[in-house]
Amino acid sequence: MVDRTALPIRRRRHARPQELLDAALSLFIEKGFAAARADEIAARAGVSKGTLYLYFHSKEDLLQELIAQRFSSKIAISFHVATDARASLDMLREVVATWRSALIEGDAGGIVKLLFTEARNFPVLADFWMREVITPTRLLVSKIVKHGIERAEFRAVAPNSVVDALVLPLIAACLQRHAINPHASSDGTPCGHDDLNSCFELVLEGLMDRPAERTPTPTRMTA
Amino acid sequence: MVDRTALPIRRRRHARPQELLDAALSLFIEKGFAAARADEIAARAGVSKGTLYLYFHSKEDLLQELIAQRFSSKIAISFHVATDARASLDMLREVVATWRSALIEGDAGGIVKLLFTEARNFPVLADFWMREVITPTRLLVSKIVKHGIERAEFRAVAPNSVVDALVLPLIAACLQRHAINPHASSDGTPCGHDDLNSCFELVLEGLMDRPAERTPTPTRMTA
Amino acid sequence: MVDRTALPIRRRRHARPQELLDAALSLFIEKGFAAARADEIAARAGVSKGTLYLYFHSKEDLLQELIAQRFSSKIAISFHVATDARASLDMLREVVATWRSALIEGDAGGIVKLLFTEARNFPVLADFWMREVITPTRLLVSKIVKHGIERAEFRAVAPNSVVDALVLPLIAACLQRHAINPHASSDGTPCGHDDLNSCFELVLEGLMDRPAERTPTPTRMTA
Amino acid sequence: MVDRTALPIRRRRHARPQELLDAALSLFIEKGFAAARADEIAARAGVSKGTLYLYFHSKEDLLQELIAQRFSSKIAISFHVATDARASLDMLREVVATWRSALIEGDAGGIVKLLFTEARNFPVLADFWMREVITPTRLLVSKIVKHGIERAEFRAVAPNSVVDALVLPLIAACLQRHAINPHASSDGTPCGHDDLNSCFELVLEGLMDRPAERTPTPTRMTA
DNA sequence: CATGAATGAGGGTTCATTCAT
DNA sequence: TATGAATGAACCCTCATTCAT
Numbered sequence: 001m002v003d004r005t006a007l008p009i010r011r012r013r014h015a016r017p018q019e020l021l022d023a024a025l026s027l028f029i030e031k032g033f034a035a036a037r038a039d040e041i042a043a044r045a046g047v048s049k050g051t052l053y054l055y056f057h058s059k060e061d062l063l064q065e066l067i068a069q070r071f072s073s074k075i076a077i078s079f080h081v082a083t084d085a086r087a088s089l090d091m092l093r094e095v096v097a098t099w100r101s102a103l104i105e106g107d108a109g110g111i112v113k114l115l116f117t118e119a120r121n122f123p124v125l126a127d128f129w130m131r132e133v134i135t136p137t138r139l140l141v142s143k144i145v146k147h148g149i150e151r152a153e154f155r156a157v158a159p160n161s162v163v164d165a166l167v168l169p170l171i172a173a174c175l176q177r178h179a180i181n182p183h184a185s186s187d188g189t190p191c192g193h194d195d196l197n198s199c200f201e202l203v204l205e206g207l208m209d210r211p212a213e214r215t216p217t218p219t220r221m222t223a
Numbered sequence: 224m225v226d227r228t229a230l231p232i233r234r235r236r237h238a239r240p241q242e243l244l245d246a247a248l249s250l251f252i253e254k255g256f257a258a259a260r261a262d263e264i265a266a267r268a269g270v271s272k273g274t275l276y277l278y279f280h281s282k283e284d285l286l287q288e289l290i291a292q293r294f295s296s297k298i299a300i301s302f303h304v305a306t307d308a309r310a311s312l313d314m315l316r317e318v319v320a321t322w323r324s325a326l327i328e329g330d331a332g333g334i335v336k337l338l339f340t341e342a343r344n345f346p347v348l349a350d351f352w353m354r355e356v357i358t359p360t361r362l363l364v365s366k367i368v369k370h371g372i373e374r375a376e377f378r379a380v381a382p383n384s385v386v387d388a389l390v391l392p393l394i395a396a397c398l399q400r401h402a403i404n405p406h407a408s409s410d411g412t413p414c415g416h417d418d419l420n421s422c423f424e425l426v427l428e429g430l431m432d433r434p435a436e437r438t439p440t441p442t443r444m445t446a
Numbered sequence: 447m448v449d450r451t452a453l454p455i456r457r458r459r460h461a462r463p464q465e466l467l468d469a470a471l472s473l474f475i476e477k478g479f480a481a482a483r484a485d486e487i488a489a490r491a492g493v494s495k496g497t498l499y500l501y502f503h504s505k506e507d508l509l510q511e512l513i514a515q516r517f518s519s520k521i522a523i524s525f526h527v528a529t530d531a532r533a534s535l536d537m538l539r540e541v542v543a544t545w546r547s548a549l550i551e552g553d554a555g556g557i558v559k560l561l562f563t564e565a566r567n568f569p570v571l572a573d574f575w576m577r578e579v580i581t582p583t584r585l586l587v588s589k590i591v592k593h594g595i596e597r598a599e600f601r602a603v604a605p606n607s608v609v610d611a612l613v614l615p616l617i618a619a620c621l622q623r624h625a626i627n628p629h630a631s632s633d634g635t636p637c638g639h640d641d642l643n644s645c646f647e648l649v650l651e652g653l654m655d656r657p658a659e660r661t662p663t664p665t666r667m668t669a
Numbered sequence: 670m671v672d673r674t675a676l677p678i679r680r681r682r683h684a685r686p687q688e689l690l691d692a693a694l695s696l697f698i699e700k701g702f703a704a705a706r707a708d709e710i711a712a713r714a715g716v717s718k719g720t721l722y723l724y725f726h727s728k729e730d731l732l733q734e735l736i737a738q739r740f741s742s743k744i745a746i747s748f749h750v751a752t753d754a755r756a757s758l759d760m761l762r763e764v765v766a767t768w769r770s771a772l773i774e775g776d777a778g779g780i781v782k783l784l785f786t787e788a789r790n791f792p793v794l795a796d797f798w799m800r801e802v803i804t805p806t807r808l809l810v811s812k813i814v815k816h817g818i819e820r821a822e823f824r825a826v827a828p829n830s831v832v833d834a835l836v837l838p839l840i841a842a843c844l845q846r847h848a849i850n851p852h853a854s855s856d857g858t859p860c861g862h863d864d865l866n867s868c869f870e871l872v873l874e875g876l877m878d879r880p881a882e883r884t885p886t887p888t889r890m891t892a
Numbered sequence: 893c894a895t896g897a898a899t900g901a902g903g904g905t906t907c908a909t910t911c912a913t
Numbered sequence: 914t915a916t917g918a919a920t921g922a923a924c925c926c927t928c929a930t931t932c933a934t
Binding site for chain 3 (some may be wrong): 784
């Protein structure tokens with residue numbers, strides 16, 4: 001909406017812009033874009049309100065920069081998991097573990113929450129989510145699953161169903177953590193880390209061709 | 224400005240608050256609470272701005288009323304699925320199908336999206352979500368799973384992992400549909416209905432003790 | 447501001463308009479013109495808000511009507527106290543007593559409070575006050591005082607000073623009663639009736655030529 | 670919109686709140702609290718509407734601050750008139766003269782008008798008026814009068830009657846000046862300064878025990 | 893006549909953005 | 914570069930006024 005090519009504004013001197021982006025990200029996640037106030041962002045970055053506008057043209061510009069700089073580095077993890085010699089099961093486990101450490105244990109989950117929260121106000125977010133996150137992830141998981149089916153490690157299931165069964169719980173857990181848990185009386189903490197792990201194992205069990213030798217802990221099973 | 228001759232006014236007068244609630248709900252879902260303007264809510268309900276305040280004290284009151292009236296009736300579906308004589312597997316399928324028709328095919332999914340979007344600004348929403356939706360649902364699914372394990376229909380897994388594997392994909396699909404899909408270029412429509420179904424079946428497969436007796440839907444395809 | 451000659455609107459059927467005027471007057475006195483709401487006026491008159499506009503064009507019209515109908519009858523008491531054979535002192539006492547019963551004990555005092563409160567927003571009120579109330583009163587008292595001086599009943603003082611000394615305390619007491627007393631913690635109720643009486647007598651003493659025979663109660667002194 | 674080059678900005682910045690308070694006070698006096706618009710207050714202070722809210726939380730906050738800061742310093746003149754060796758008559762004259770210069774000639778009279786106008790909407794004003802102004806004043810005057818009576822300077826009258834006879838005309842004159850005079854066609858300017866003076870002398874005459882020793886100002890004129 | 897739901901202009905208040913220092 | 918006071922558009926909400934019943 002704003003022509004950002006007109007005045008590039010000298011940015012990125014010192015760490016100031018990065019601190020502002022961090023502050024903006026955390027506030028956007030906490031309160032949403034519309035409810036986050038510019039003063040508050042500046043205050044959280046330790047600068048005055050006017051300084052914010054030395055580095056960014058507008059509040060919306062902050063969001064655009066966040067998408068361009070932070071999201072891609074934190075979220076759009078490009079997996080280079082080639083369908084190598086390892087067991088497909090382990091490759092899936094690795095993918096899931098990587099995601100879980102980024103989304104649930106790391107701080108990328110907040111970005112996911114923000115993406116879902118603001119996607120309808122800023123379609124570019126929806127595009128980003130689909131293009132940079134979902135599509136590559138689904139392709140990757142699909143590739144592994146197909147590879148596993150070809151090598152008879154997995155049953156012949158629709159790859160998309162595996163993608164859904166593995167990726168969707170992650171997303172939901174991530175949103176639950178950043179949207180609900182901060183305020184809910186934490187009597188029954190759902191979607192804990194261990195729960196998610198056993199959830200994934202349950203799905204992987206359903207993928208396996210041989211129900212024998214089942215063990216709750218993820219035991220390596222060579223072909 | 225709006226053609227109000229369609230319905231007799233007497234009918235409409237009594238329905239006014241509900242129309243305003245509907246308009247508010249759809250706008251809150253679309254833009255979030257903070258970005259939804261009172262004028263817009265009124266306009267969508269076919270009335271002027273002032274009329275809104277004949278029925279509701281404030282914009283926030285609209286949200287409170289939505290929680291009290293709409294959410295509980297649309298979301299907090301109280302399952303009366305007694306652990307009856309049926310197969311536990313079928314009971315789980317019924318629960319999941321009920322949720323899917325309400326959240327994905329029906330219009331309750333928007334409420335879920337709103338709950339996640341606004342929970343941090345309105346903690347009462349987080350409480351509602353946990354108390355009325357998540358906790359009962361987890362209890363119900365847990366009960367069925369335990370029952371199935373006792374009757375040796377299921378493997379001995381942690382009930383919570385089944386809950387996560389079945390409920391979290393639903394939530395994520397619901398959010399995907401209401402947050403991302405409306406604006407994303409729908410090239411690869413993910414989380415479709417069929418996908419979700421096969422996702423659930425995959426999970427249920429992982430639950431079953433004897434893969435030989437698999438249900439007809441996902442036919443085994445040997446390589 | 448509103449052309450009231452255009453549509454006279456049938457008024458004064460039954461007692462409705464009078465009830466509305468009464469309600470408006472009391473609310474104008476209590477809260478001032480700007481802070482008095484039309485709903486409240488109608489409610490106090492026992493009718494609905496719409497009914498008010500059957501009889502009056504606007505809220506301001508209510509005030510205009512009050513001035514025309516109520517004020518003149520309640521406030522602008524036309525004294526016909528001819529300088530008759532009575533003692534001037536008694537004539538002054540009668541004037542003061544008449545005013546006091548109307549302003550302090552009666553309900554005309556509220557109108558005075560309203561006049562002072564709204565005179566700057568509605569100059570017509572200031573004009574009314576000067577033309578209908580103050581000027582005639584001052585003339586009357588002046589006449590009596592001059593008459594008394596001529597007949598050697600009074601000392602030779604400036605008539606205006608007597609007017610001020612008699613009329614201003616009345617006005618102040620009237621405003622005190624309607625503006626301050628309703629809410630002030632009535633520990634020391636000032637400007638009581640008895641106080642005012644002795645206040646007037648004190649002034650009249652200052653008028654008298656012969657300080658002898660002074661008595662606290664207003665004894666008649668024949669010439 | 671306003672010529673702000675007149676004063677150096679640095680000077681003005683520090684004076685901003687006071688300028689806003691002054692503007693608010695004058696507008697509250699002119700139109701009353703409810704009819705005074707925030708834009709107008711800001712404009713009169715030479716700033717824009719938003720600036721007002723940099724210094725005050727709300728319009729009502731402006732009134733509260735006025736009470737706390739301006740009223741007490743302008744109105745609640747603490748008299749240190751000890752009952753010294755001077756004649757009680759002169760002490761009364763001094764008190765009255767002080768009040769008159771503050772209320773009639775100075776700008777404290779507007780505050781009195783505001784107090785009377787808004788007391789019913791803001792009871793704190795009524796309390797302030799009684800506690801800070803009326804009660805101390807009455808006590809002071811009473812003390813002087815009692816002292817004068819003890820020393821046989823005055824007749825034995827009820828002190829309260831003297832209070833009323835001296836204070837009430839001042840209040841009324843003050844209200845007349847700020848409520849009525851600004852708009853009334855000033856044909857007969859009532860309550861002038863000279864009038865008030867002779868009014869007070871008339872009252873004091875009534876107080877004196879021996880009319881023979883009357884003070885020079887009102888010379889006796891025998892018929 | 894009477895009602896009260898509906899209107900919409902207007903007021904109080906907020907807050908993204910600018911700019912003089 | 915950094916500040917924070919100033920701005921004013923835009924919001925939420927009120928309430929005088931209208932009008933269909």
